[in-house]
Ligand SMILES: Cc1cc2nc3c(=O)[nH]c(=O)nc-3n(C[C@H](O)[C@H](O)[C@H](O)COP(=O)(O)OP(=O)(O)OC[C@H]3O[C@@H](n4cnc5c(N)ncnc54)[C@H](O)[C@@H]3O)c2cc1C
């Protein structure tokens with residue numbers, strides 16, 4: 238059925254022929270009958286990665302195929318969401334190896350973007366935890382790949398944005414937990430230099446991320462809160478929590494019912510938000526025990542908070558610069574705060590040394606923030622791209638909706654090799670998206 | 681653990697009902713024409729909900745096999761849900777008789793055949809629940825799908841009579857009229873979202889109806905009123921409408 242769709246940023250919008258499948262034979266018939274298409278999971282990428290004139294929806298292909306509760310290995314069809322997986326594994330004492338900032342993404346989307354979480358510095362991206370997966374190619378052939386058989390297909394599929402083919406099944410390793418709680422430490426940093434020091438100092442924590450105020454200038458430039466966490470052990474819980482250490486909450490999220498006009502998000506509200514945020518955290522350091530839900534998925538309790546950016550939507554800008562280019566981070570953040578166009582939320586994280594062929598993370602600092610779509614934003618982001626390029630960084634494709642092709646080719650050093658592998662498995666470029674066309678990967 | 685038998689388990693509605701009962705602790709028996717095709721549903725239900733789930737070959741058209749099908753189920757299910765249905769893709773009056781018979785068989789005769797067997801058993805043991813997924817399409821014949829509609833009408837009438845017959849035995853019968861539902865049957869239709877339920881809503885409605893011993897369930901309440909209006913239109917007017 239034809240329908241107008243967008244991803245999480247509500248920008249861009251496209252009319253797309255939406256096709257679903259519930260089993261592999263139906264998928265194979267779609268792939269043989271349609272001209273070109275892109276896999277689409279839960280549309281939680283921000284820009285145009287899973288948009289195309291024909292999209293193949295995976296959400297009905299959501300069965301759990303196997304779960305080894307002793308070894309912590311699970312195999313699922315690719316359209317299952319992390320939300321559904323958590324409900325099954327947490328009560329059994331297992332957790333996701335990598336969690337993004339929302340649990341409403343599919344397993345296929347997690348692999349295709351090779352997502353990273355707060356533990357990237359310690360445990361790498363999602364693909365590190367994949368045992369193997371099956372990919373249905375443009376030819377209709379189904380190929381199993383992993384770091385050992387067919388490593389080229391594996392490498393180009395992890396972070397490959399759906400361009401090698403449709404991931405159908407995926408087997409991955411889970412992480413053992415004693416409780417569904419996190420021992421959390423929040424530390425206030427007065428400025429950017431301090432937060433970067435804190436990242437180094439607390440390097441041994443499994444989970445670390447910082448909220449950073451991008452509006453503040455002067456001596457408090459880059460003030461932030463570092464959030465650290467470890468999976469809590471049973472003895473760390475209070476008596477009430479110990480009664481059900483692997484509790485999962487059953488409450489329903491609230492839906493943001495309509496699009497708010499963009500002016501709600503002017504500079505004033507951004508400042509106000511930051512003020513409230515800081516008032517809650519007046520002490521230098523707060524230590525407490527929190528459930529994994531608010532720790533990993535703080536925004537999920539408000540389903541569709543993206544509608545708060547109004548009808549025109551938003552673009553999320555996430556870049557990374559290498560460790561030795563801290564100066565780049567400072568300069569870019571400076572430009573962002575001078576311009577004042579960005580969001581109240583910016584997330585700063587230090588990535589570890591886990592790289593792969595086409596995935597986004599490199600060892601260094603990554604910053605992510607939202608820009609409501611309005612006059613001047615795209616020009617400004619083009620300027621930022623030039624800085625990212627100059628400081629040897631790159632932009633996260635799954636968040637992107639507007640980068641120019643030359644920036645992509647200059648910043649992803651293995652783009653050529655990636656395209657070669659894509660050509661080998663998807664020779665007619667029948668798997669293609671607005672993103673892959675825009676970046677001239679499939680053109 | 682109680683057991684629920686779901687006939688038509690390969691449908692989205694069947695899957696959602698199975699998931700809901702499994703979530704509530706039922707073991708599940710899945711009846712379908714091609715069990716191998718839904719083996720992933722079997723692993724999914726048993727892993728997600730920590731229950732036992734088995735697959736069984738069932739074809740509504742092959743009425744001669746129904747007695748054996750039901751007696752070999754072990755354990756015998758406490759609740760039987762019939763959600764098999766068939767609607768032809770083209771215009772009904774252009775269908776071959778074979779196609780027309782498929783509609784009648786899946787929605788009516790096949791249902792009567794298996795549910796008679798189930799009912800005798802439930803009556804003899806003086807307990808059990810039967811759920812039939814019928815349709816609002818059975819409430820008044822319209823030119824667009826009156827073969828399907830009349831088969832569903834027959835099914836609804838059968839279920840109400842069955843409810844009456846089984847009442848003294850303490851066996852309960854539920855008629856479900858889902859209204860529009862987002863499923864693969866309706867994937868190519870642009871359905872009005874206010875009138876359309878998700879399969880999960882149907883699953884929840886069926887489970888709650890089984891607890892509360894409801895008789896007829898409209899998944900979206902508004903359908904009761906819509907059908908009331910549709911039934912009130914006088915026939916001389918109704919016959920001229922393009923519905
Ligand atoms: C609030 C929020 C927080 C986020 N936080 C993080 C974060 O912390 N870290 C992070 O890394 N990302 C984060 N993301 C981004 C998100 O994790 C990725 O965009 C993810 O890929 C979305 O998955 P999806 O199922 O929604 O897929 P979609 O958005 O539909 O698709 C994303 C890409 O995956 C491809 N794809 C999907 N399924 C398949 C398949 N079966 N086979 C092949 N290709 C497929 C699509 O073609 C597309 O290229 C966040 C997003 C949101 C909205």
Ligand SMILES: NC(=O)c1ccc[n+]([C@@H]2O[C@H](COP(=O)([O-])OP(=O)(O)OC[C@H]3O[C@@H](n4cnc5c(N)ncnc54)[C@H](OP(=O)(O)O)[C@@H]3O)[C@@H](O)[C@H]2O)c1
Nearest residue numbers: 688690691692693713739740763764765786860861863865
């Ligand atoms: N979708 C709606 O809007 C809607 C509205 C009102 C009522 N309903 C009713 O809800 C039920 C489920 O429908 P759905 O929308 O989920 O449609 P569906 O996907 O087309 O499901 C139909 C189911 O019936 C099975 N089936 C058909 N003929 C059969 C036969 N002869 N023997 C055994 N199984 C047979 C199919 O199994 P196979 O896989 O073997 O074909 C499938 O499981 C149907 O009774 C339908 O009439 C649906």
